[in-house]
Amino acid sequence: MTYKEKVALRKAFNDIPGTYVLTPEHSQKGYGLNMFCMSLNKEENRAKFRENEAEYLKGYKLTDEQRDAILSRDYLRCLQLGGNIYYVFKIAIFDRRSMQYVGGKMSGVTEEEFRDMMLSGGRSIIGNRSKEEKNG
């Protein structure tokens, strides 16, 4: 793949509404944030985070914005700041929140509304393929 093709692919990804692909650029931006989330796989780390969240976060290389997004459980902001959903979801697991709660929060509806949407066939792909299609 040439550099030019890569740029075209990024442009195409950016045209998909409400979607944050973990590209190399995204991954570099979110490395510290994602690795913090990864640390929550270990019970001893969960205990430390539970004890003092802000203190625990000092052990990770995070921007102020990333730290705020984690502390305020702003999942969408976490994604925008380089997070990947499988990593960011570990914060929700820590809080005993479901994936449907997280899906609802990111898309501006309640957990129940999100669950109902999924039961009635999910979010339609029609109108959601591209920003142009969505906004036009």
Added chain:
Amino acid sequence: MAKIVGGIGCSHVPAVGAASDFGKTKDSYWTPLFDALPKARKWINDLRPDVVILVYNDHASAFSLELIPTFAIGTADLFKPADEGYGPRDVPDVKGHSALAWHIAESCILDEFDLTIANHMDVDHGCTVPLTVFFDQPEEWPVKVIPLCVNVIQFPPPTANRCFNLGQAIQRAVESFPEDLRVVVAGTGGMSHQLQGERAGVVNTEFDLTYLDNLIDNNEVNRKMSHLEFIREAGSEGIEMVMWQIMRGSLDDQVEEKFRKYHVASSNTAFGIICLENKTV
């Protein structure tokens, strides 16, 4: 000689494992899916498999952004269920088949598919949920399992075509192994779903059903599909369906469909399972 006796494509939704673990399979939310499974389980049982090569992706459990193998094959004799943040799933340990796994690794690498060799790897829901789907709740899993992990989280994952070709190399490796083993290859993940962002919850039933149909007699379309098309049409996590191509590649050109179930939705995901066998001439 070892022989590939069947292929399975199957979603690995964590909530399906949780429904089984916490006794919810008779709840009305879950019966449309779980009531369909006995038929698939019977087909698998009747195949009398000794080994399942289970293709899945790790979800920030054994691997993190620290180290991202595109393909990693588990060569150990034992794999423990991973702690994904809830504590490990209360399911049996996964027993490996070290000799066959090492043979596949050696054969594929010399066949120019450079697999990463994992002698220690905890297995997450990607591996253990399909085992629940196939085998329900036994004391011990009734087969040995060779976990084959594929990176589909960090872009770029391998292409669908690369996965298909790896499947063919796995078929060559397995079918040259001298022990009489009956092997099933399972490609897991999908179907259409997007967990993240404002577009979370996307499902594309038309895409999924076409993908299933094409697995049988028009798989060229599936294997040539670009990452962009998977992500746009089937959701950012729908790209997991590239892993089904490893399963499809490990079968012959001509296959027969033995079972299929498609259900929307399991948690945030369109659930699909399809069981295939090589067509007998």
